[in-house]
Amino acid sequence: MTTEKNAAAEERIRQLLHTLGKAYLERRQFAEAYAKLSQLLQLDPDNAEVLEETALAAIGSRDVSATALALYEKAVAAQPNAEHLLTALATLFSTHQ
Incomplete structure (x- = not known):
């Protein structure tokens, strides 16, 4: 039962x-978004949606660097057929090299 409670608590933390x-x-508070989404990535490092959102937060924070590129690359690796991820990665790569 304790294991179930721990799993439920961890899932609730992920959701929050x-x-x-x-x-x-959504509020364009990119630094705050990046902080929360980075915490979430520690719990769920292969979640393509969260990887993309974290990359967007990094870009919004003007951190268009290896960090944002690496996040998009990992998101594409998790979902290689997701055209929007491929397009975003290509755009980011071509405009910030």
């Missing part, structure tokens, strides 16, 4: 971090 991160993105 994701909700906060997305809310900060």
Whole structure:
């Protein structure tokens, strides 16, 4: 039962971090979004949606660097057929090299 409670608590933390991160993105509070989404990535490092949102937060924070590129590359690796991820990665790569 303790394991189930721990799993449920961890899932709730994931949900809260994701909700906060997305809310900060919508409000264009990119540094805050990046902080929450980065925390979420520690719990769920292969989640393509969260990788993309974290990359968007990094870009919004003017951190168009290896960080944003690496996040998009990992998102594409998780979902190689996601055209929007491929397009975003290509655009980011071509405009910031």
